[in-house]
Amino acid sequence: MSDELEKPQTADLEAETERGLLQRIFVRKGVLAALVLPVLAVFTALVIGGIIIAASSPDVLEAWRRFFQDPLRALSTTWRTVWDAYYALFEGAFGNPVLIAKALGKLITTGESRDLLEALRPLSESLVISTPYIFAGLAVALGFRGGLFNIGAEGQLFVGGLAAAYVGYAVKGLPWVIHLPLALAAGILAGGLWGAIPGFLKARTGAHEVINTIMMNYIAFRLTDHLLQGPMARPDGLPITPEIAPSAYLPALFPRPMRLHLGFFLALGMAALVYWFLWKTTRGVEIRMVGANSRAARYAGVRITTIITLTMALSGALAGLAGTSQVLGVDHRMVRAFSSGYGFDSIALALLGNSHPLGVVLASLLFGFLRGGAARMQSVAGVPVEIIRVVQGMIIVFVAAPAIIRGIYRLTAPLEEEVVLSRGWGS
Amino acid sequence: MPPVLELRGITKAFPGVLANDHIDLALQEGEILALLGENGAGKTTLMNILYGLYTPDEGEIYIRDSKVDIRDPDDAIHQGIGMVHQHFMLVPVFTVAENVMLGVESTRAGTLLDREAASKRIREISSRFGLQVDPDALVEDLPVGVQQRVEIIKVLYREANILILDEPTAVLTPQEVEELFKVVHSLVDQGKSVIFITHKLKEVLNIADRITVLRRGRVVGSAAPNETTEQSLAKMMVGREVILSVDKQMAQPGEVVLEVENLRVMDDRGLVAVEGASFQVREGEVLGIAGVQGNGQTELVEALTGLREIEGGSVTILGQDTTRATPRAITEIGTAHVPEDRQRDGLVLSFPVADNLVLNTYYVPPFAKGINLQHDEIERAAKERVELFDVRTPSIFVPASNLSGGNQQKVIVAREFSRPIKLLIASQPTRGLDVGSIEYIHGRIIQKRDEGCGILLISPELDEIMNLSDRIAVMFKGQIVAILRAEDVTRERLGLLMAGVREEAPAQVAA
Numbered sequence: 001m002s003d004e005l006e007k008p009q010t011a012d013l014e015a016e017t018e019r020g021l022l023q024r025i026f027v028r029k030g031v032l033a034a035l036v037l038p039v040l041a042v043f044t045a046l047v048i049g050g051i052i053i054a055a056s057s058p059d060v061l062e063a064w065r066r067f068f069q070d071p072l073r074a075l076s077t078t079w080r081t082v083w084d085a086y087y088a089l090f091e092g093a094f095g096n097p098v099l100i101a102k103a104l105g106k107l108i109t110t111g112e113s114r115d116l117l118e119a120l121r122p123l124s125e126s127l128v129i130s131t132p133y134i135f136a137g138l139a140v141a142l143g144f145r146g147g148l149f150n151i152g153a154e155g156q157l158f159v160g161g162l163a164a165a166y167v168g169y170a171v172k173g174l175p176w177v178i179h180l181p182l183a184l185a186a187g188i189l190a191g192g193l194w195g196a197i198p199g200f201l202k203a204r205t206g207a208h209e210v211i212n213t214i215m216m217n218y219i220a221f222r223l224t225d226h227l228l229q230g231p232m233a234r235p236d237g238l239p240i241t242p243e244i245a246p247s248a249y250l251p252a253l254f255p256r257p258m259r260l261h262l263g264f265f266l267a268l269g270m271a272a273l274v275y276w277f278l279w280k281t282t283r284g285v286e287i288r289m290v291g292a293n294s295r296a297a298r299y300a301g302v303r304i305t306t307i308i309t310l311t312m313a314l315s316g317a318l319a320g321l322a323g324t325s326q327v328l329g330v331d332h333r334m335v336r337a338f339s340s341g342y343g344f345d346s347i348a349l350a351l352l353g354n355s356h357p358l359g360v361v362l363a364s365l366l367f368g369f370l371r372g373g374a375a376r377m378q379s380v381a382g383v384p385v386e387i388i389r390v391v392q393g394m395i396i397v398f399v400a401a402p403a404i405i406r407g408i409y410r411l412t413a414p415l416e417e418e419v420v421l422s423r424g425w426g427s
Numbered sequence: 428m429p430p431v432l433e434l435r436g437i438t439k440a441f442p443g444v445l446a447n448d449h450i451d452l453a454l455q456e457g458e459i460l461a462l463l464g465e466n467g468a469g470k471t472t473l474m475n476i477l478y479g480l481y482t483p484d485e486g487e488i489y490i491r492d493s494k495v496d497i498r499d500p501d502d503a504i505h506q507g508i509g510m511v512h513q514h515f516m517l518v519p520v521f522t523v524a525e526n527v528m529l530g531v532e533s534t535r536a537g538t539l540l541d542r543e544a545a546s547k548r549i550r551e552i553s554s555r556f557g558l559q560v561d562p563d564a565l566v567e568d569l570p571v572g573v574q575q576r577v578e579i580i581k582v583l584y585r586e587a588n589i590l591i592l593d594e595p596t597a598v599l600t601p602q603e604v605e606e607l608f609k610v611v612h613s614l615v616d617q618g619k620s621v622i623f624i625t626h627k628l629k630e631v632l633n634i635a636d637r638i639t640v641l642r643r644g645r646v647v648g649s650a651a652p653n654e655t656t657e658q659s660l661a662k663m664m665v666g667r668e669v670i671l672s673v674d675k676q677m678a679q680p681g682e683v684v685l686e687v688e689n690l691r692v693m694d695d696r697g698l699v700a701v702e703g704a705s706f707q708v709r710e711g712e713v714l715g716i717a718g719v720q721g722n723g724q725t726e727l728v729e730a731l732t733g734l735r736e737i738e739g740g741s742v743t744i745l746g747q748d749t750t751r752a753t754p755r756a757i758t759e760i761g762t763a764h765v766p767e768d769r770q771r772d773g774l775v776l777s778f779p780v781a782d783n784l785v786l787n788t789y790y791v792p793p794f795a796k797g798i799n800l801q802h803d804e805i806e807r808a809a810k811e812r813v814e815l816f817d818v819r820t821p822s823i824f825v826p827a828s829n830l831s832g833g834n835q836q837k838v839i840v841a842r843e844f845s846r847p848i849k850l851l852i853a854s855q856p857t858r859g860l861d862v863g864s865i866e867y868i869h870g871r872i873i874q875k876r877d878e879g880c881g882i883l884l885i886s887p888e889l890d891e892i893m894n895l896s897d898r899i900a901v902m903f904k905g906q907i908v909a910i911l912r913a914e915d916v917t918r919e920r921l922g923l924l925m926a927g928v929r930e931e932a933p934a935q936v937a938a
Contacts, residue, residue: 289778
C-alpha cells in the first residue's frame with residue numbers, strides 16, 4: 001500500500017548548497033531520535049525494577065499492610081527502600097561521591113593520590129566489566145550489520161581466551177612489545193576461525209548461522225573442558241592454565257587494587273575502528289549492503305559468499321578479543337568460569353546499541369555499571385543481585401519490542417528504516 | 428433509482444500526504460465504473476477504505492441510500508462488497524474449491540469439510556458467469572488468467588454484488604484480457620456492479636461505462652468512453668499534455684554488442700526456464716522481448732547479467748565470452764542492467780540515495796582510493812546525477828525508501844546511464860510507474876540508443892515494446908518463438924505469438 005502513497009517531493013536542490021548546517025542538524029536529530037528509545041527503555045526498566053525491589057521488601061509490605069493507619073509511612077518506606085537500593089547501586093557502580101570529593105581535595109592539597117584511587121575503585125571495576133562487553137557487543141553488532149545473527153560469541157570468546165592464554169604461558173622470554181601483540185593476535189585468530197567456520201558453511205551451503213554458531217559454542221565449551229583438564233592444565237592438575245608471563249599482560253593502568261587495564265581503551269579504539277571500517281571503507285559498504293539487501297548486493301557485483309564468510313570471521317575475531325582481554329587483562333590465566341555469559345549478553349548489547357559501535361559502547365558501559373553496582377546493592381541494601389538481571393532483561397524486552405515503549409510514552413513510529421536483525425530461516 | 432454504492436467526501440491523510448481529499452463517487456447498479464489514475468493518485472487507498480482495510484478520516488459510505496459503517500473486510504463482505512486484489516491471495520497447494528471456501532467453509536456434522544457442496548456451488552457460479560474453471564484443480568497448476576477467475580469466483584461465492592477489481596489486467600496476456608472483459612460484461616448483465624481500477628488508457632475506453640479520473644487524491648473529472656480520447660484522459664491523469672508515443676528516428680544498427688547462442692537456463696526449482704534462445708543486439712538498436720510474465724524472461728536476464736548460472740549455450744558481450752562471468756565482470760565490460768524489481772534487486776532501500784547512486788561503482792576511483800571511500804566525491808557525483816536525471820528527493824542523504832517509485836527508478840537509471848555503457852539490459856523499466864515517469868524513461872532509453880548503445884528491452888507491456896523496439900522477439904515458454912521487425916508487427920499478431928500460437932512460416936528475419 002505504501003507505494004500507492006505519493007511521497008512529498010520537495011526537490012529543493014538550490015537549498016542543497018546550504019547542506020552543511022542542515023545536514024548537521026539532520027544528523028544530530030537522527031542521533032537524538034536513536035537515543036530516545038533506549039533511554040526510555042532503561043528508565044522504564046529501572047522503574048519496574050524499583051517496584052519489584054519494593055514489593056520484595058518485608059518492611060515495605062508491612063508498611064503497606066498498615067496503609068490505612070499510616071499511609072504516609074507506607075509511601076515513605078517504599079521510597080526509602082527503592083532509593084537505598086538504587087543509591088547503593090550507584091555507589092557500587094561509580095563510587096561514593098562524598099569520598100571521591102574528599103579524596104580529590106586531598107590530592108589537590110597534599111598530592112596524595114591513593115585515597116582517590118581507592119574511592120574510584122568501583123568505577124574502575126565497572127569499566128573492567130564493560131571491556132569484554134564492548135568487544136563482544138561489537139562482534140554481534142558487526143554480524144547484524146551484515147545480516148548475520150552470530151549467537152556464537154560466547155564460544156568464540158572461549159577459544160579466543162584459550163589461544164591467548166596458551167601463547168601467554170607457553171611462549172617465554174619475549175619482550176612485551178612482541179609477546180603481548182602475539183597473544184592478542186592468537187586470540188583474534190582463534191575467535192576469527194571459530195566465526196569463519198559457520199560463516200563459510202552459511203555462504204557455501206546455506207546452513208543457518210544461528211544453528212551452527214550454537215553448535216560451535218558447545219564444541220568450544222567441551223574443548224575448553226578438555227584442554228583445561230589435560231593438555232593445558234596447570235602442572236598440579238587443577239583445571240586452570242598456568243599463569244601467563246607478565247610480558248603478555250594487558251598492563252593495568254593504575255596501581256593495585258585498581259584492575260582497570262589497557263584492554264578498556266583497546267575496546268574503545270576497536271569501536272572507532274569498526275565504525276570506520278563499516279562506514280568508510282569499500283569492504284564495510286559491502287558488508288552492510290549484503291546485510292541490508294543481499295540481492296541488490298549481488299546485482300551490484302558483491303561476492304556474497306566471500307562477504308558472509310568475512311563478516312562472520314571478523315565478528316568471531318572481535319568476540320575472541322573479548323575473551324583475550326579478559327585473560328590478558330584480568331584473570332592472567334584461563335579458567336572455565338572466566339566468562340559470566342559476556343558472549344550471550346552481547347546479543348542484547350548489540351540490540352540495545354542499535355548495532356552501532358557508539359551505541360554498543362554506551363550499552364556496554366550501562367551493563368558494566370549495572371553489574372558493577374549490583375554486588376554493593378546486595379551487600380548494603382540487601383537487594384538480591386538477580387534484580388539487576390531482571391532489569392537487564394526488561395531493558396532488552398523494551399528495546400526489542402519498541403511498540404511497548406512507544407505505547408507508554410505515546411511516541412510515533414520512526415520514519416527511518418531499522419536494522420534488520422535477523423532474516424527468516426533459509427533466507 | 429439510488430446508486431448501489433455512494434461515497435461522500437471521503438478523506439484520508441497519511442503522514443505528509445493527503446491520499447484522498449473529499450472524494451465523491453457513485454456507482455449505479457449494473458455499471459462498470461473505471462477508476463483511472465496514476466500510481467499515488469489514491470485509487471488503492473480509496474478502495475481499501477471501501478473494503479474496510481483503512482478507516483477514513485472523514486466522509487461517509489452509502490449502500491442503496493443507507494449509511495454503512497465498514498470497519499473491516501468482514502463488514503465489507505457482509506455489505507456485498509468483494510475485492511479482487513492485484514496480487515492474488517491464493518494458497519498455491521490448495522485446490523480451487525479449497526481456496527474458494529477458505530474462511531467460509533461448508534461443513535458436514537459441524538467439523539468435516541464438505542468439498543462436494545462447495546464444488547457444486549462453484550460449478551453453478553462458473554456456468555452462470557462464464558468463468559470456466561475446474562474446482563478440483565490445484566491452484567499452482569493454473570495459468571495466471573485462470574487464477575484470477577478463481578479470485579473472482581471467491582468473491583461471488585461470498586455473494587458480492589459490488590466487485591472491485593484492482594489492476595486486474597496487469598498480469599494477463601491480451602487474449603486473457605479479452606476473456607476477462609467478457610466475464611466482466613456477463614457480471615454486469617446479471618445485475619452486479621463493478622469498479623475497475625487501472626492506469627491503462629486503452630482498457631478503460633474499451634470496457635467502462637463511465638470513467639472517473641483521480642489525481643493527487645482528488646476526483647479531477649469524469650467522462651463517458653465515447654466522448655473522450657486517450658489523449659484527453661492522459662492529460663486529466665497527469666495534469667499536463669503527455670506524449671503517448673515515443674518520437675524516434677530509424678535505428679542505425681552498428682556492431683553486435685550482445686550475442687546469445689542456444690542459451691539454456693534453469694529456474695529456481697530446477698526446471699528449464701530458457702531453452703535454445705539465440706539472438707543478437709547491435710549498437711544503436713532496441714531489441715524488445717515481448718512475452719507474458721513468467722515465460723523465462725526473468726531467468727534470461729539473470730543469465731545475461733551473471734546472476735544466474737548458464738546450463739548451456741553461450742553469451743558474448745562486446746566480443747568477450749561472458750557465459751561464466753561474474754556480475755561485476757559483466758558490469759565492468761560496459762553493461763548496464765535495470766532490474767525488473769527495483770526494490771528487490773536494484774536498490775538498497777535503507778541506504779541513502781547517494782550510496783544507491785554509486786551502488787556498483789563505489790569501489791573504483793574517484794569514489795574509492797584503496798579501501799577508503801571518498802564520501803566527498805560520492806556526494807558530488809550524487810548531486811550531479813540527481814540534478815541531471817531530475818530525481819525528486821528532499822536530499823541525497825535520505826534513504827531510498829523515502830522516494831516514490833518513479834524517483835526510485837530514476838535513481839537506478841541515473842546510476843546505470845552515468846557509466847560509459849555499450850549495452851543496456853532493461854527489464855520492465857517502467858513497471859508501476861506513472862505516465863510522466865514512463866515518458867521520461869522512454870525518452871532516456873531512446874537517447875541512449877541514438878548515442879550508439881545496444882538495448883535489450885524486456886517488457887510484458889505491448890505498448891512499451893511496440894513504442895521503443897526496432898526489432899521484437901517474442902518469448903513463450905522459455906523459447907524465442909519469433910524475431911520480427913517492428914514495422915511488420917501488429918498488436919494482434921504479437922498477442923497471438925505471446926499466447927503460444929505458432930506461425931506457419933518461420934517468422935525469423937536476419938538480425
